[in-house]
Amino acid sequence: MPPKGNQFRSNSFKDESKPRQGSVKGERERSIKPRLDLPSFDLQNGRLIKIVGLFFLILSIFFFIAFTAYLFTWQEDQSYVSHANGGWHNLFKTQQELIDNGVKDPIVDNWMGKLGALLSDQFIYQWFGVASYIFVGIFVIIGYRFLFKVRLLSLSKTLAYSLFCIIFFSVAIGFVHGMISDYPHFLEGEFGYWSNRLLDAQIGQAGTGCLLVFAGLTVLIIAYNIDFKLPERKTKGGLMPSAMSDGVIPEPVDLEDEIPSEPFEWQKGNRARFEPVVDKPADTELLQQNIINHKPVVAADPVEVESIVPHTASHNTVLQNNILHEPIILTPEPLINDREPAESEDQEEIPLTLEIEETRPQAELPIEQETPKTANELVEKFGAFDPKLDLSGYKYPPIDLLENYGSNKISVDAGELEANKNKIVETLNHYNIEIDKIKATIGPTVTLYEIIPAPGVRISKIKNLEDDIALSLAALGIRIIAPMPGKGTIGIEVPNQHPEMVSMRSVLNSEKFQNTTMDLPIALGKTISNEVFIADLAKMPHLLVAGATGQGKSVGINAILVSLLYKRHPAELKFVLVDPKKVELTLFRKIERHFLAKLPDEADAIITDTKKVINTLNSLCIEMDQRYDLLKDAQVRNLKEYNAKFVNRKLNPNDGHRFLPFIVLIVDEFADLMMTAGKEVETPIARLAQLARAIGIHLVIATQRPSVNIITGTIKANFPARLAFRVLSKIDSRTILDSGGADQLIGRGDMLLAMGSDLIRLQCAFVDTPEVELVSDFIGNQRGYSTAMLLPEYVGEGEASSSAKEYDPDDRDAMFEDAARLIVLHQQGSTSLIQRKLKLGYNRAGRIIDQLEAAGIVGPFEGSKAREVLYPDEYSLERYLEELQKPRD
Numbered sequence: 001m002p003p004k005g006n007q008f009r010s011n012s013f014k015d016e017s018k019p020r021q022g023s024v025k026g027e028r029e030r031s032i033k034p035r036l037d038l039p040s041f042d043l044q045n046g047r048l049i050k051i052v053g054l055f056f057l058i059l060s061i062f063f064f065i066a067f068t069a070y071l072f073t074w075q076e077d078q079s080y081v082s083h084a085n086g087g088w089h090n091l092f093k094t095q096q097e098l099i100d101n102g103v104k105d106p107i108v109d110n111w112m113g114k115l116g117a118l119l120s121d122q123f124i125y126q127w128f129g130v131a132s133y134i135f136v137g138i139f140v141i142i143g144y145r146f147l148f149k150v151r152l153l154s155l156s157k158t159l160a161y162s163l164f165c166i167i168f169f170s171v172a173i174g175f176v177h178g179m180i181s182d183y184p185h186f187l188e189g190e191f192g193y194w195s196n197r198l199l200d201a202q203i204g205q206a207g208t209g210c211l212l213v214f215a216g217l218t219v220l221i222i223a224y225n226i227d228f229k230l231p232e233r234k235t236k237g238g239l240m241p242s243a244m245s246d247g248v249i250p251e252p253v254d255l256e257d258e259i260p261s262e263p264f265e266w267q268k269g270n271r272a273r274f275e276p277v278v279d280k281p282a283d284t285e286l287l288q289q290n291i292i293n294h295k296p297v298v299a300a301d302p303v304e305v306e307s308i309v310p311h312t313a314s315h316n317t318v319l320q321n322n323i324l325h326e327p328i329i330l331t332p333e334p335l336i337n338d339r340e341p342a343e344s345e346d347q348e349e350i351p352l353t354l355e356i357e358e359t360r361p362q363a364e365l366p367i368e369q370e371t372p373k374t375a376n377e378l379v380e381k382f383g384a385f386d387p388k389l390d391l392s393g394y395k396y397p398p399i400d401l402l403e404n405y406g407s408n409k410i411s412v413d414a415g416e417l418e419a420n421k422n423k424i425v426e427t428l429n430h431y432n433i434e435i436d437k438i439k440a441t442i443g444p445t446v447t448l449y450e451i452i453p454a455p456g457v458r459i460s461k462i463k464n465l466e467d468d469i470a471l472s473l474a475a476l477g478i479r480i481i482a483p484m485p486g487k488g489t490i491g492i493e494v495p496n497q498h499p500e501m502v503s504m505r506s507v508l509n510s511e512k513f514q515n516t517t518m519d520l521p522i523a524l525g526k527t528i529s530n531e532v533f534i535a536d537l538a539k540m541p542h543l544l545v546a547g548a549t550g551q552g553k554s555v556g557i558n559a560i561l562v563s564l565l566y567k568r569h570p571a572e573l574k575f576v577l578v579d580p581k582k583v584e585l586t587l588f589r590k591i592e593r594h595f596l597a598k599l600p601d602e603a604d605a606i607i608t609d610t611k612k613v614i615n616t617l618n619s620l621c622i623e624m625d626q627r628y629d630l631l632k633d634a635q636v637r638n639l640k641e642y643n644a645k646f647v648n649r650k651l652n653p654n655d656g657h658r659f660l661p662f663i664v665l666i667v668d669e670f671a672d673l674m675m676t677a678g679k680e681v682e683t684p685i686a687r688l689a690q691l692a693r694a695i696g697i698h699l700v701i702a703t704q705r706p707s708v709n710i711i712t713g714t715i716k717a718n719f720p721a722r723l724a725f726r727v728l729s730k731i732d733s734r735t736i737l738d739s740g741g742a743d744q745l746i747g748r749g750d751m752l753l754a755m756g757s758d759l760i761r762l763q764c765a766f767v768d769t770p771e772v773e774l775v776s777d778f779i780g781n782q783r784g785y786s787t788a789m790l791l792p793e794y795v796g797e798g799e800a801s802s803s804a805k806e807y808d809p810d811d812r813d814a815m816f817e818d819a820a821r822l823i824v825l826h827q828q829g830s831t832s833l834i835q836r837k838l839k840l841g842y843n844r845a846g847r848i849i850d851q852l853e854a855a856g857i858v859g860p861f862e863g864s865k866a867r868e869v870l871y872p873d874e875y876s877l878e879r880y881l882e883e884l885q886k887p888r889d
């Protein structure tokens with residue numbers, strides 16, 4: 001984490017991280033008077049760096065011209081630059097002096113004069129030959145970086161590779177040139193020439209050639225990990241590059257710097273005036289000037305911070321580290337595609353068995369030993385199971401698909417800040433409320449003023465002044481938090497006159513998001529102190545989103561979806577999208593074959609029809625029950641443990657075990673569903689919300705109308721995490737958050753997140769529709785699965801009764817009797833039981849259970865519960881089966 005700090009604060013107020021120095025009072029008084037400074041040579045504030053940058057750029061131009069001129073004029077300049085005639089000593093000698101010293105024809109034709117001629121001779125002839133041009137490139141990169149603060153290439157890598165290239169090319173050119181000439185030449189320089197001479201004497205010419213090839217290829221391997229696969233040997237499906245196990249995006253990206261804004265304070269000074277708490281005279285002066293000039297003060301400018309605040313040395317190191325985020329290189333690992341285990345085993349075993357049976361039957365023992373039995377042996381033999389192998393070439397969307405809105409800096413007018421502070425203090429004074437200290441933290445949309453009231457002031461008194469303060473500040477959306485939980489202060493949130501947009505790009509590109517280890521990280525936006533806020537949906541474990549129309553709800557849902565798409569592989573995550581409004585989530589249709597789940601036989605993966613929503617929700621309940629069965633079977637408690645066991649090949653896919661991806665159900669307009677389907681929707685949602693957390697099904701439910709008949713007690717009780725955008729009334733705010741506040745938000749993505757007892761104000765990250773479209777296009781255009789993930793089939797009540805056909809002995813499945821015995825033995829009428837124990841597909845097991853129902857062995861379908869078994873023991877069942885077999889009259 002970069003140390004907190006921002007320019008506004010460091011320019012103006014106290015830096016808490018440092019001890020106060022000297023007499024603050026004296027400095028403060030001095031700072032009150034605006035000073036007319038004469039221009040001074042101030043090399044701080046990044047000026048020196050800019051000058052150094054400019055110097056390097058000019059130097060690169062100088063070198064380039066001098067080097068190029070040298071290629072044409074080296075012969076003419078020879079007598080001037082030659083060592084024998086003085087070399088560098090000639091730089092400050094006049095032509096006459098040189099002639100007097102016996103130098104013949106001491107003219108200089110180089111376009112960059114004497115210095116150009118001497119430098120070129122030094123670099124090109126005496127040192128590295130034409131490879132010296134690489135120095136020009138190095139100077140450009142350094143200069144560009146310092147001057148424009150744009151990183152063309154990583155500095156340390158550039159230097160390392162450049163030095164290698166200079167030496168390598170000088171020696172390599174010398175090697176080639178040495179074959180036709182026996183004198184040093186400016187092509188390779190004296191370094192290249194003499195190195196070859198030396199190597200030639202030690203390892204011979206062929207040895208030098210081998211050494212050069214080795215050095216060149218070694219660097220190529222280090223830099224690009226080039227592969228030396230023979231073209232005709234194709235890798236099998238199983239031998240794919242291993243995907244990242246922790247879900248880290250394997251794209252090298254430049255991380256954005258996240259600079260949280262820090263509070264700055266005013267303290268009660270002389271004559272009861274509130275003065276900024278400062279510790280440096282320069283800070284105070286700057287503040288005063290800013291205030292007088294009403295200059296906008298930039299709160300989070302990484303560049304300015306660099307040069308002003310001494311402690312930012314470490315800060316910049318952190319940023320630099322971020323920037324130098326190394327690309328992660330995927331190396332091929334011999335992982336076997338789990339879809340083809342039989343094939344790979346066959347390939348190894350069949351020829352061996354044949355050989356043994358015919359010639360050495362007694363050799364069976366070693367063969368048996370070779371057959372992997374335990375999970376460890378399987379893992380040793382095939383490697384851990386990798387669910388991502390099916391789409392091993394899948395590329396995570398790059399960050400460039402997203403736009404950068406705004407400047408990512410917070411600019412608040414110092415005048416606005418001071419005026420707001422004064423108005424707050426005045427209003428409180430007006431009601432005889434004394435305060436000791438006031439502190440401001442600037443966020444993207446609001447500034448939080450924290451006040452410490454004088455001892456004895458009743459908090460409720462301040463709380464009641466909400467409207468009065470709003471009136472005095474003439475602003476909407478003032479929120480008073482009294483007291484601030486865990487802080488011992490009272491917070492007053494005042495909207496900024498110029499709110500800053502938080503772009504999704506800046507949030508996803510932050511170090512926090514890139515390095516997160518959360519299972520389902522959702523980047524919601526930035527907090528009031530300008531810190532990136534990321535929550536783990538897997539821990540929430542469900543999220544209720546509410547907000548009046550047009551306040552940023554859809555953008556919020558898109559932000560959730562996009563953050564998950566940037567962090568998870570299609571094998572690890574599936575979405576079930578419910579969009580009764582029919583237009584909000586259509587953009588995600590393109591990722592159907594990668595990230596969506598749907599009912600079998602359903603044409604569209606995005607569900608817009610209420611009836612289908614009910615079926616899907618019940619189907620998710622069935623999936624939940626099946627997952628619980630699998631977990632029980634595997635003797636684990638949650639999805640993570642289950643998947644870990646499966647990946648380590650401790651669970652047999654033939655017993656119905658499979659890798660379980662997270663499923664996130666997103667309902668964009670819940671009110672609409674509740675209006676049309678009521679209990680039919682509420683019951684499965686409540687069931688899922690109660691039980692689904694352990695098996696990786698998470699719900700995000702959004703509504704425009706946060707009224708009590710939509711967000712019922714049952715729903716509310718099961719959604720501990722709630723996100724409120726601006727709502728229209730306090731009652732709505734209470735319904736969603738159990739407290740007021742959402743009615744005082746300012747809209748446009750301003751939101752409150754309630755998690756347990758915490759209430760956090762956030763500015764939602766903004767992601768526009770074209771960006772979402774680009775992201776889904778990028779994913780959709782890649783190779784996907786053959787279809788969306790299929791959820792278990794669900795037959796609705798009406799459909800079930802209509803399908804309660806007559807029992808037809810001729811149409812009976814071959815496994816009918818086995819299934820009947822199994823069900824009676826377990827006294828559990830469940831399709832998944834038949835599926836697992838008899839190793840049947842879901843559809844066939846479903847058909848059998850329908851036949852068992854028709855034959856009167858199990859009862860009718862009961863939603864997500866198992867059917868009733870109508871025969872109490874095997875004896876009665878056998879008798880009944882015999883009856884059934886008797887030919888009918």
Ligand SMILES: Nc1ncnc2c1ncn2[C@@H]1O[C@H](COP(=O)(O)OP(=O)(O)OP(=O)(O)O)[C@@H](O)[C@H]1O
Nearest residue numbers: 501548549550551552553554555748749764765766
């Ligand atoms: N995080 C944000 N930052 C800046 N502006 C935003 C943000 N979120 C929303 N807005 C602005 O508010 C407008 C409405 O947002 P959005 O469509 O998400 O509202 P909504 O609550 O979903 O409305 P509806 O319920 O009618 O669909 C957007 O077009 C955008 O201009």
